[in-house]
Amino acid sequence: MSDAMKPNPLDFSRRDVLVQIGAGIGMAAAGESALSAQTAPAAHTAAVYAPKALTAHEYATMENLSEWIVPGARAAGATQFIDFLCNATDDMKVIFTGGLAWLDDAMRRRTDGKDFISASQDQQKDMLDLIAFRENNSPEFGPGIQFFNWARRLVVDAYYTSPAGIKEVGYMGNSAMSKFSVPQEAVDYALKRSPFA
Amino acid sequence: MLQVSRSPQVFDVVVIGSGAGGGTAVKILTDAGIRVALLEAGPMLTPEKDFKEHVWPYQVDHRGAGPHAASYFGRQQWGYFSAPNGYWDVPGEPYTVAQGEQWRWFRSRIIGGRTNHYGRISLRFSDYDFQPEDGLSDPWPVTYDEMSPYYDKAEGFIGVTGTKEGLRTAPDGNFLPPISPRVHEVLVQKACGKLNIPCIPSRMAMLTKSVNGRAACHYCGQCGRGCFSASAFSSSQAMIFPAMKTGKLTVFTGAMARELISDSSGKVTAVSYVDKATRTEKQIRCRAAVVAASACESARLLLNSKSPRFPNGIANTSGMVGRYLTDTVGYALGGSVPALAGMPRHNSDGIGGMHVYVPWWLYGDKNKDFPRGYHIEISGGFGMPQLGTFNGVCNRYQGYGKQLKDHIHEEFGANVSFSGRGEMIPNKNSYCEIDPQRVDQWGIPVLRFHFQWSDSEINQVRHMHQTFSALIETMGGRVSGAPFDSKAAISAGGSIIHEAGAVRMGADPKTSALNKYCQAHDVKNLFVCDAGPFVSNPDKNVTLSIVAFAWRSSEYLAEEMRKGNV
Numbered sequence: 001m002s003d004a005m006k007p008n009p010l011d012f013s014r015r016d017v018l019v020q021i022g023a024g025i026g027m028a029a030a031g032e033s034a035l036s037a038q039t040a041p042a043a044h045t046a047a048v049y050a051p052k053a054l055t056a057h058e059y060a061t062m063e064n065l066s067e068w069i070v071p072g073a074r075a076a077g078a079t080q081f082i083d084f085l086c087n088a089t090d091d092m093k094v095i096f097t098g099g100l101a102w103l104d105d106a107m108r109r110r111t112d113g114k115d116f117i118s119a120s121q122d123q124q125k126d127m128l129d130l131i132a133f134r135e136n137n138s139p140e141f142g143p144g145i146q147f148f149n150w151a152r153r154l155v156v157d158a159y160y161t162s163p164a165g166i167k168e169v170g171y172m173g174n175s176a177m178s179k180f181s182v183p184q185e186a187v188d189y190a191l192k193r194s195p196f197a
Numbered sequence: 198m199l200q201v202s203r204s205p206q207v208f209d210v211v212v213i214g215s216g217a218g219g220g221t222a223v224k225i226l227t228d229a230g231i232r233v234a235l236l237e238a239g240p241m242l243t244p245e246k247d248f249k250e251h252v253w254p255y256q257v258d259h260r261g262a263g264p265h266a267a268s269y270f271g272r273q274q275w276g277y278f279s280a281p282n283g284y285w286d287v288p289g290e291p292y293t294v295a296q297g298e299q300w301r302w303f304r305s306r307i308i309g310g311r312t313n314h315y316g317r318i319s320l321r322f323s324d325y326d327f328q329p330e331d332g333l334s335d336p337w338p339v340t341y342d343e344m345s346p347y348y349d350k351a352e353g354f355i356g357v358t359g360t361k362e363g364l365r366t367a368p369d370g371n372f373l374p375p376i377s378p379r380v381h382e383v384l385v386q387k388a389c390g391k392l393n394i395p396c397i398p399s400r401m402a403m404l405t406k407s408v409n410g411r412a413a414c415h416y417c418g419q420c421g422r423g424c425f426s427a428s429a430f431s432s433s434q435a436m437i438f439p440a441m442k443t444g445k446l447t448v449f450t451g452a453m454a455r456e457l458i459s460d461s462s463g464k465v466t467a468v469s470y471v472d473k474a475t476r477t478e479k480q481i482r483c484r485a486a487v488v489a490a491s492a493c494e495s496a497r498l499l500l501n502s503k504s505p506r507f508p509n510g511i512a513n514t515s516g517m518v519g520r521y522l523t524d525t526v527g528y529a530l531g532g533s534v535p536a537l538a539g540m541p542r543h544n545s546d547g548i549g550g551m552h553v554y555v556p557w558w559l560y561g562d563k564n565k566d567f568p569r570g571y572h573i574e575i576s577g578g579f580g581m582p583q584l585g586t587f588n589g590v591c592n593r594y595q596g597y598g599k600q601l602k603d604h605i606h607e608e609f610g611a612n613v614s615f616s617g618r619g620e621m622i623p624n625k626n627s628y629c630e631i632d633p634q635r636v637d638q639w640g641i642p643v644l645r646f647h648f649q650w651s652d653s654e655i656n657q658v659r660h661m662h663q664t665f666s667a668l669i670e671t672m673g674g675r676v677s678g679a680p681f682d683s684k685a686a687i688s689a690g691g692s693i694i695h696e697a698g699a700v701r702m703g704a705d706p707k708t709s710a711l712n713k714y715c716q717a718h719d720v721k722n723l724f725v726c727d728a729g730p731f732v733s734n735p736d737k738n739v740t741l742s743i744v745a746f747a748w749r750s751s752e753y754l755a756e757e758m759r760k761g762n763v
Contacts, residue, residue, distance in 0.1 A: 069597045084258055085266045092266050132597050152591055152601075154269075160582040160605070161254035161261075168602075169609045170542035174251060174581055176415035180376055180547045182383075186540055190380045194536035195673045196387040 053086035053093050054079075057115075058100045062151075064117050065103075068128055069155040076165060078158035085154065099147025103127070106144060203467065203480045208234040208447070209758065211468045211483040213454045213498065216310025217740045218489035218726035218747040220432025221351075225751035226487075227445040231758065234481050235437070236452040236470055238490075239306030242281070242313060242433045248423030249278045254583060261584050268584060275314075278583075280423030280431075281307050282314040285691070289638035293645045300646035301691035302493060308450065309433025310491070311694065312740070314421050316550055317402040317429055318574070319357040320737035321348050321368040325560070333568055333622050334733045338704040338713035341368065347745040355430040355744060356408040358548070359400040366570070367397070367556035367737075374405045375552075379545045381537055381577035381613045382553045388671035389555060394664075396555050402430035402741075403548040411435060418580070420549030429549065449481070453639050457486055457502040457511050457723065464722050465511070471639040485722040485754060485763050488700075489747065492729040493522070493629050496699040497644050499710070499725075500631050512717035512725075517710050518700055519630050521623040522646070523734035525695035526571065526654045527688030528661045531614030532669035532676045533589075537577075538611040545578040545610070557736055567656035571619030571736045573664070579610040589677060612677075615668060617661035620736040622653050623698055627690070648690040659683045695739050700729035715750040722763045724750050 051059040062082060066073040086093040104115040107127060111119050116127070130136050131144035132152070159165040191197060212222045215237045226233050254260040257277070267273040274284040283305030294300045305311045324341035345368075352371040359372035375398030378386060389396035403420060407413045411434075412426040420429035427434035440446045451473040458467040458480065467480045488495045496519045500510040510518055557570035580586070587605050589612065594604045621627075632645035662681045669676050703709025706718035715730045717723040726747035728739045757763040 070602055071599060081260065085262065085269070088259065088262075088264060088266045089270070091270055128597055133595050152595075152597065153588065156587050156591055156601075156605070157260070157584045160587060161584060163253075163255060166253070166582055169582060169606055171579055171582055171609075172542055172544045173546035173579065174253065174417060174419075175544065175546075176417060177544070178413075178415070180416040182377055182379055182545065183541065183543045186380050186543050187383055189540050190384060190536045191387075193538075194384055194387070194534075195671065196384070196391075 049080055051083045054083050054096065054100075058097060059083060061100050061103065061115070061117050062096070064124075065151060066155045066158075068124065069152050070159045070165075072164055072168070073155050073159040076159050076162035078155045078162075081158040082154050095147065095150050099143070099150065102143050102147060106141075201469070201478050201480055204234075204482055207482040207484065208232055209483070210234070210485045210487060210754070211236060211481050212487045212489060212726075213468065214310065214489035214491065214494070214727065215308045215432060215437055216305065216489065216491065216727065217312050217432055217743040218728075219487070220309065220312065220436035221744050221747035222487045222489060222724075222726050222751045223440045223446060224354075224436040225748055226755060227440040227443045229752075229755040230445065231755060233440075233446050234483065235446060235448045236454055236468065236481070237306075237308050237448065237450050238453045238473075239283075239308070239450065241448070241450050242308040244423060244425055244434065247281050248425060249280075250419050250422045250425055251417060252278060252422075254278075254581075276421075278419075278422050280313040280421065282311055283307070290643075291635065291637060292643050293632045293635060295645065295647045298646070298648050299689045300648040301689050302644070302646065302696075303691065303694045304494065305491070307433075308437060308448070309431045312431040313423055313433060315740060316574075316738070317420060317740075318550070318554075318738045319352065319355070319400050319402045319741040320556075320572070321345075321370055322735045322737055322742055323366055323368055325365070326733065326735035326737070329733070331568055335703065335708070337732045338702055338709075344742075344745055344749070347749045348741065350748055351741055351744040354409065355402045355435065355741075356404045356406075356411070357400050357402050357741070358398065358405050360398045362395075362397050362556075364395065364397075364556055366558065366560050367400075367572075370400070372400070373408070375399070376405055376548055378552045379547060379578045380540060381534065381610075382551070382575060384534065384536060384672045385575055385613065385668065386553060388668050391671050392664075392667060394555055394558050394668075396553050399551045399554045401548055401550060404428045405548075409435070414548055416547050418546030418549050452479075453641070454490065454498050455501065455639070455641050457488075457498065459502070459504055459506065459511060459720065461506065463506050463720055465720060471641070473639070476639075485724070485758065487724045487726050487751070487754070488729075489726040491727050492696045492699045492731075493644060493646075495725050495727055495729045496629055497631070497642075499700065501642055507719070512700070512710050512719050512723055514719050515707055515710055517708060520625075520628045521698040521701050521732070522627045522629055522648065522696065523621045523623050523698045523731075524648075524688075524690050525693040525734060525736070525738070526619035526621050526650075526657055527616065527693040528619075528658045528686055529614055529616040530662060530665040530669070530676065530678065531612055532672075532674040533593075533608060533612050534669070534672050534674035535611070536673055537613070538607050540610055542579065546581075547578075551575045565656075565660060567653050567660060568622060569620040569653075569657075569736065571617045571657060571661060573661075574616040574618060575613070576616070577610070577613040582609075613669065613672065613674065615661075615665040617658070617665070618693065618695075618736055618738065619654070619657045619661065621734055622651065623733055624649065624651055629699060646691075650687055650690070655683050655687060658687045662686065695728070695734065697728035697731040697734040697739055700725045701732050702730040703732065714753045715746060716753070724754055726750050
């Protein structure tokens with residue numbers, strides 16, 4: 001039996017590419033306008049989104065924490081991304097459910113029974129100033145530091161791969177250009193600050 | 198036992214494998230009016246469905262981590278957004294490695310093979326690569342001058358950027374216009390100047406001008422995801438799809454070659470393969486066979502093709518099939534460069550990969566403690582943010598909040614990294630053979646690998662580390678990463694995916710499997726057209742040479758068929 005295949009027509013011209021990019025993703029020569037033309041990701045609305053892996057309390061705690069880690073991460077859907085990954089594999093779920101429980105427990109011990117989101121802003125900040133730095137490692141805070149590393153990693157990933165984060169960091173590519181050139185202003189900027197100045 | 202079904206038709210040539218070598222053979226043979234059957238172990242490639250060019254990470258719910266978050270736990274074999282290409286671990290198709298040794302075997306199972314995703318660095322081998330002056334490996338049965346016209350043809354067809362530089366270590370070619378350097382590449386060129394190291398426009402198979410109806414590049418830098426406009430070369434889009442329109446090519450996908458069948462005169466008469474969809478064995482009859490399944494897979498097929506006439510496998514009277522297996526020596530080092538911090542934002546995507554590179558610059562230098570050399574690949578710029586892009590910044594500064602955000606903003610695009618790609622000297626301890634115990638899910642005996650680096654490669658990696666550190670520091674940068682240990686730092690064999698050798702060519706049938714046309718010494722209608730025939734593995738990525746050699750072998754085969762010799 002011959003499963004000879006039909007030719008796969010691929011006579012794409014540059015114009016076809018532009019049409020394809022324009023249709024699916026939002027095409028523009030500059031990153032700024034490319035971003036505004038993109039299809040927005042699922043809008044973040046905690047009220048509407050039903051967590052798949054985290055409990056409502058865990059989800060709310062993570063939303064609070066994500067905003068501490070990267071201001072703007074909550075609106076960019078960082079917790080939704082984390083919930084998705086926790087639902088995708090138990091390896092991730094145990095890191096976050098365990099870590100968030102540790103965080104509440106550690107806060108209760110320091111505040112006469114308040115969990116993380118019930119504690120004051122100052123109390124929350126004091127806790128983060130401990131667990132956000134590996135230099136503070138100790139038997140008491142080791143698990144918190146480990147957890148915070150994961151939380152920071154995923155919140156940063158989520159934010160900077162979102163439209164808001166891509167715009168904030170200033171990535172201007174993923175477009176189609178007829179010519180590649182580098183602005184002289186950027187070359188001069190780097191050379192002036194380099195040992196080759 | 199089930200009846201094996203044989204094709205009623207006798208094809209002129211069966212080509213096994215659809216990557217750089219198989220694609221070239223298909224193109225040249227069908228252009229000559231020859232009727233070809235192409236066997237590919239994987240499925241058809243459908244670019245509009247399979248390629249993820251221009252997709253933003255947030256358009257996918259896992260953003261590239263994989264549906265089971267594999268990337269976060271080291272379980273992702275290849276980037277989610279990359280073109281479909283293959284893996285080191287293919288389900289149901291194991292291989293074994295001698296105890297205490299390390300080898301990773303990449304297999305690509307799709308029309309176009311690895312050319313769908315490869316880096317497209319396209320470097321000619323030098324005269325001394327073919328005829329080594331140091332005597333550390335055997336001479337090839339061809340010279341640079343014999344190959345040069347085929348490099349011209351290969352470059353003219355696939356399209357390669359570059360500039361004429363007159364360097365013996367980087368022979369000039371038939372080049373498309375180069376692309377201007379990105380800002381970090383300007384700094385690298387300055388640093389190279391200070392260190393007396395050449396840094397020249399890169400030679401890449403991307404079209405800075407339209408070629409053969411393929412559109413010019415649109416500079417999105419995503420060549421590794423597959424290119425809708427085929428502006429980055431792939432054998433699938435540039436060779437196989439056009440050949441399918443000629444009426445001369447019949448493609449069999451999901452066809453895993455098991456054995457070459459030969460007659461009493463020793464000629465190949467048919468190829469036996471497993472039709473994966475039905476798990477049945479089939480045969481295609483042919484007048485000649487071109488094996489282009491990738492170096493090790495081609496060796497495996499020959500070794501598994503045993504007959505009374507060829508008890509050690511077809512084309513293996515010399516016993517050389519499987520021997521002299523090599524991979525490229527790999528090492529990478531990066532650093533952050535303050536001069537680039539906070540740079541005015543602009544689109545630096547360009548072509549996928551580097552716009553400038555460092556060819557080997559110490560040929561003949563007697564003061565170094567390793568033979569031969571390496572080239573240096575350069576990366577940096579404002580790449581599209583991906584999962585993990587800012588891991589380095591987070592680890593360096595830790596913390597949270599506005600400060601962390603400011604560090605990320607400042608350091609975006611301020612990292613530069615260097616990858617060395619060096620030559621391994623073929624050695625007797627590195628080879629593959631049939632494992633006497635194991636078969637794959639199709640019942641085909643699997644390969645067992647033996648692989649060892651020697652001090653030549655270990656010392657070379659130390660030199661790479663010193664050079665890259667000097668480059669980073671000369672730019673005013675800080676080297677990232679752990680303290681250097683050359684034995685730990687060297688790439689695992691096979692992981693650079695430049696396997697070569699294992700079916701080597703040579704003038705002497707006693708010490709080689711193939712003659713100077715990559716035609717089996719023992720079997721006149723059998724050719725090998727991948728990196729298997731390569732006698733050594735120069736520091737110049739193999740794909741362009743695979744195309745050039747396959748082009749030459751296929752023209753020779755077409756002419757021999759016309760004359761009635763095959």
